[in-house]
Amino acid sequence: MPHSGIPVSAVTNQKVLDFIHEYQKILEPDNIYIVDGTEEEDLYMKDILVKSGTFTKLNEAKRPNSYIARSDPADVARSEASTFICTTNPEDAGPTNNWKSPADMRKVLDPVLHGAMKGRTMFVIAFSMGPLGSPIGRLGVQLTDSAYVVVNSRIMTIMGKKVLDELNHGKDFVRCIHTVAHPLKPGEKDIPWPCNIPNRFITHFPETKTIISTGSGYGGNALLGKKCMALRISSWLAREEGDAMAEHMLIMKLTSPEGKSYYIAAAFPSACGKTNLAMLRPTLPGWKVECVGDDIAWLKIGPDGDLRAINPESGFFGVAPGTSDDTNYYAMRSMDKNSIYTNVAYTEDGDVWWEGLTKEPPAGKITTWRGATWSKDSGVPKPDLAHPNSRFTCPSSQCPILDKAYYDPKGVPISAIVFGGRRETRTPLVFQALSWEHGVMIGSGVASEVTAAAEGVRGQLRFDPFAMLPFCGYNMGDYWQHWLDIGKKVNPAHLPKVFHVNWFRRGPQREFLWPGFGENSRVLKWIVERVEGTAGAAETPIGYVPAPGALDVSGLTISESVLTDLTTVDAKSYLDEVAAVREYHSKFGSHLPPVVKEQLDALESRLKVA
Ligand code: GTP
Numbered sequence: 277m278p279h280s281g282i283p284v285s286a287v288t289n290q291k292v293l294d295f296i297h298e299y300q301k302i303l304e305p306d307n308i309y310i311v312d313g314t315e316e317e318d319l320y321m322k323d324i325l326v327k328s329g330t331f332t333k334l335n336e337a338k339r340p341n342s343y344i345a346r347s348d349p350a351d352v353a354r355s356e357a358s359t360f361i362c363t364t365n366p367e368d369a370g371p372t373n374n375w376k377s378p379a380d381m382r383k384v385l386d387p388v389l390h391g392a393m394k395g396r397t398m399f400v401i402a403f404s405m406g407p408l409g410s411p412i413g414r415l416g417v418q419l420t421d422s423a424y425v426v427v428n429s430r431i432m433t434i435m436g437k438k439v440l441d442e443l444n445h446g447k448d449f450v451r452c453i454h455t456v457a458h459p460l461k462p463g464e465k466d467i468p469w470p471c472n473i474p475n476r477f478i479t480h481f482p483e484t485k486t487i488i489s490t491g492s493g494y495g496g497n498a499l500l501g502k503k504c505m506a507l508r509i510s511s512w513l514a515r516e517e518g519d520a521m522a523e524h525m526l527i528m529k530l531t532s533p534e535g536k537s538y539y540i541a542a543a544f545p546s547a548c549g550k551t552n553l554a555m556l557r558p559t560l561p562g563w564k565v566e567c568v569g570d571d572i573a574w575l576k577i578g579p580d581g582d583l584r585a586i587n588p589e590s591g592f593f594g595v596a597p598g599t600s601d602d603t604n605y606y607a608m609r610s611m612d613k614n615s616i617y618t619n620v621a622y623t624e625d626g627d628v629w630w631e632g633l634t635k636e637p638p639a640g641k642i643t644t645w646r647g648a649t650w651s652k653d654s655g656v657p658k659p660d661l662a663h664p665n666s667r668f669t670c671p672s673s674q675c676p677i678l679d680k681a682y683y684d685p686k687g688v689p690i691s692a693i694v695f696g697g698r699r700e701t702r703t704p705l706v707f708q709a710l711s712w713e714h715g716v717m718i719g720s721g722v723a724s725e726v727t728a729a730a731e732g733v734r735g736q737l738r739f740d741p742f743a744m745l746p747f748c749g750y751n752m753g754d755y756w757q758h759w760l761d762i763g764k765k766v767n768p769a770h771l772p773k774v775f776h777v778n779w780f781r782r783g784p785q786r787e788f789l790w791p792g793f794g795e796n797s798r799v800l801k802w803i804v805e806r807v808e809g810t811a812g813a814a815e816t817p818i819g820y821v822p823a824p825g826a827l828d829v830s831g832l833t834i835s836e837s838v839l840t841d842l843t844t845v846d847a848k849s850y851l852d853e854v855a856a857v858r859e860y861h862s863k864f865g866s867h868l869p870p871v872v873k874e875q876l877d878a879l880e881s882r883l884k885v886a
């Protein structure tokens with residue numbers, strides 16, 4: 277069932293044609309294939325991937341239309357050291373990004389790009405991030421020599437003919453160039469996961485809305501619609517437009533027993549539980565959560581002056597280990613079929629497994645993510661069966677609690693913005709900012725503690741402002757200023773309230789003090805009651821915390837003293853926090869917004885008199 281895609285003659289947008297031809301000359305592919313996005317094409321691509329050894333089809337009875345891929349063991353994660361923001365002026369990239377001038381970066385890239393697709397097909401993917409026709413969405417065109425990227429893009433974006441039709445109406449697009457940089461000589465046999473680690477570069481040219489990624493086939497480096505376009509390039513574009521934002525945030529809808537609904541957006545650094553919170557199963561009776569997105573939110577000021585958000589992605593690309601029916605039931609149901617698994621373990625009965633899926637790995641022969649075999653009765657100690665960063669790719673439409681507004685091009689109105697990090701000490705379970713400006717300062721100080729397991733000094737803070745450290749496509753100080761500017765532009769009646777949460781406080785035995793997961797619905801309830809102005813709060817120097825009795829702990833076994841611990845602010849300890857944040861802020865020099873500094877000064881003064 278060979279499939280031929282869309283003929284080049286069907287592309288009438290001259291800019292798209294010029295783009296294809298420009299890179300055809302440089303990359304020298306054997307063929308060009310413009311994807312149409314149909315199911316037949318998808319099956320054809322998967323067939324190619326099975327034949328080349330990239331994919332193994334999973335047991336159809338257990339997991340219909342699903343596949344497992346094993347990457348090169350060196351190509352398993354986003355590669356921040358090889359990620360660059362290429363602007364004319366280094367200050368535009370700022371102190372938190374690797375910078376090279378566009379000309380110097382091209383000098384590095386040109387030899388890699390030259391003839392990089394020899395012996396391969398160049399796939400052309402026209403894609404939309406966000407519903408077609410959304411005032412908040414954006415279009416892109418990705419060139420790639422990876423069929424793995426094509427099938428993943430069909431899940432993660434809207435792609436194919438209908439997007440090309442939009443482009444043919446003259447719409448502008450982000451230029452995305454991706455190659456595994458592993459050309460084939462005539463007659464040379466391909467390998468299951470071609471890549472080129474010494475020539476791995478993930479480069480962004482925001483001034484020309486261009487992304488060039490070479491040498492890697494891994495999701496975050498190769499699916500350019502995701503972190504590269506939806507965060508790095510779009511954060512730049514959003515500021516340029518003045519009324520938009522591109523954030524590393526989940527979006528959820530929370531409905532109270534009385535039937536009142538609220539939309540909440542939350543930014544936590546990677547591996548801090550966005551996908552969990554986005555699909556939470558509330559333990560509080562009568563409360564309901566629906567999911568809009570689990571990783572990225574695009575926001576824009578709407579016609580009513582409210583802040584509207586869409587999830588620009590069409591699928592979930594989530595971390596597999598730790599995901600189970602107990603920890604994330606709806607994520608599990610979202611990937612029951614039509615899914616792609618990368619670097620998880622393969623079981624004897626043709627299914628997948630990863631650490632945390634079940635208590636024990638199943639009996640029988642297991643193929644590890646590295647391709648070795650292992651079994652429980654082999655007597656060999658258990659290796660990592662799945663890679664710690666192994667991922668599932670599955671369509672959002674399969675999420676049983678997907679909010680129908682997910683499809684709404686107008687986006688959903690956000691009432692609360694929540695920040696969070698992994699904090700073993702000091703940071704309370706939840707607190708509310710005193711104002712938007714105070715909230716921006718809190719976002720600028722989002723951090724996780726270095727734990728004993730990680731390198732570095734225990735208790736030291738690793739900052740990840742707004743959970744955007746690896747993803748902000750411009751100067752982080754200017755980004756904070758943009759947040760302050762947005763706060764002035766949104767209708768004050770609709771300005772979201774800002775919160776900070778911490779599910780990760782630990783006790784003397786390093787046990788978690790808060791049960792987390794579904795029990796976080798109690799914190800969400802307090803948050804929306806604060807939005808309504810009904811929940812009790814105590815003012816502390818760092819913001820409002822739940823007043824005694826204001827957090828609904830009915831039916832929960834938790835001691836009074838732990839609860840007090842979780843909601844009390846230790847002013848002395850927070851002065852150390854202020855000092856660490858101040859030192860961190862100093863690296864932004866003149867790009868640190870004065871308002872952020874004033875907010876930190878004010879916090880310090882409040883702590884000193886407390
Ligand atoms: P990216 O997709 O990489 O951006 O990260 P993410 O924010 O979606 O993180 P993810 O959901 O993959 O993080 C999962 C980790 O957070 C797992 O180790 C979970 O056990 C842990 N986690 C999530 N929610 C909670 C919670 O309420 N309490 C505790 N203790 N751990 C949690």
Ligand code: MN
Nearest residue numbers: 550551571594
């Ligand atoms: Mn996630």
Ligand code: MN
Nearest residue numbers: 524545546571
């Ligand atoms: Mn993420």
